[in-house]
Amino acid sequence: MSAPPSPAFARAWRLSAILVLGFASGLPLALTGQAMQAWLTVDGVDLATIGFFGLVGVPYTFKFLWAPLMDRFEPPWLGRRRGWLALTQLALAALLWWMASLSPTATPGLFAIAAVAIAFLSASQDVVVDAYRTDLLPEAERGLGASVHVFAYRLAMILSGGIALIWAGQWASWPRVYETMALIMAACAVVSLLALPRVSAALKPLDSDPRRELLGFAAMLAGVAAGYWSARQALILLGLDPNDANRWIQLLFVMAEIALALPLAGWAARRAGFETLNRSLSSYFAQQGAAAFLALIILYKLGDAFAGSLTTPFLIKGMGFSQEEVGIANKVIGIWLTILGAFIGGLIMTRLALYRSLLLFGVLQLVSNFGFYLLAELGKGAWGAVMVPAFDWGFVAIDTPAALDWLLLTVIAGENISGGMGTVAFVALLMGLCNQRFTATHYAMLSAFAAVGRIYVSPLSGVLSQSIGWPAFFLFSIVVAVPGVVMVWWLRDALARLGRPQTDGMVDD
Known part of the structure; x- marks a missing residue:
């Protein structure tokens, strides 16, 4: 028998797996969210309808209802986690390719069906990715693992939500963008089939x-x-x-x-x-404070959900920025700043307890929403612009220098850094609440409650922003962020007691 891998190699392999799966998990989200909103916007779909299209993400809030099937049943030969990963990723690649052949204006019904199906499979993939990560990482690695996951997740969103907008402007073709994303997802499925380490689960199904x-x-x-x-x-x-x-x-x-x-x-x-x-x-x-933790999970990022639900239409239609400007500022620079925020948050969490981290990051998230109000009030060009030189990185290029609005960059910086910090603490909270015997179902339920704000505020945001205007809408997003911070303070003792997940033994997957 060959010698077992060294602890350092095993740790690097685990974190590499989290990196790949975080990327695969983040890729489809923008394709039924911000990127799809941009597609709808440039095709002339009205703002309220775009808001209702946010409901294609409803599967993210119901995924715990079918997550038990992924805990109970095991695809043959590949294992309970890796098998479901490969199946969902291959199906996502096929559906993205199909969606590329549809038009949101000529075939809106089929387009919506394709988007819902992609969201369903993306939510299903998330169920397995979250369970795999929770099963794979020992407790000492979960803070770092959460940072790696957020890094990879946001890196994928740079591609599908930022570079995609640049490609769409340069290629003048959203279908071509979605075909490219389908091929990338197929490559992720190959990695899941061939290169992921086996995991240990707390108990058999x-x-x-x-x-x-x-x-x-x-x-x-x-x-x-x-x-x-x-x-x-x-x-x-x-x-x-x-x-x-x-x-x-x-x-x-x-x-x-x-x-x-x-x-x-x-x-x-x-x-x-x-x-x-x-x-x-x-x-x-059965655990103490279970219902209160669910309330915290819903409320903690509710203000962020309101502010971010219609960011792309706000910047393109409301503020008059081009697709390329939004792609560079909000979806490339902004998401890199989210990654920076995630790493800063991970470092802070090595010094601060979970409660203090959640409280600090929650306050920063609330304050950052004021930037969108400022942008809506002052408008494009209020603080001048900075020139970005032409570049060609092979996979993305800008032929001529582009002007980026300073106020836009400042707002994006504040929102994304604070959001990245909050996300790391939030992921650590969700992992800590899981019992490993039911990892897939528990994490799916908790993350489904976390998605309530992101999904269900979208149609309300579309109607509300049309009714009261953008400045008042962003002030409203600040107000609804307050209860989440209050809930963290109220649950401070329970958060301090939150220990490692329950486990009854270890067996191979």
């Missing part, structure tokens, strides 16, 4: 009846459909029209449908005996 599990999942889906239909019919009986031109009425239908679908899905899963979901949720809620 539950020894439950697989047919009963699938029946429980089907019942849960039926509960979702019943909740959607019941809420819709109730509002129609009250005399409301789902196709009303009033965007607030449309928003009411969407929110009511989602609000009723989720509890009915949970009730159906319990009645039908969806054991992995039921036991994993019971395991989480």
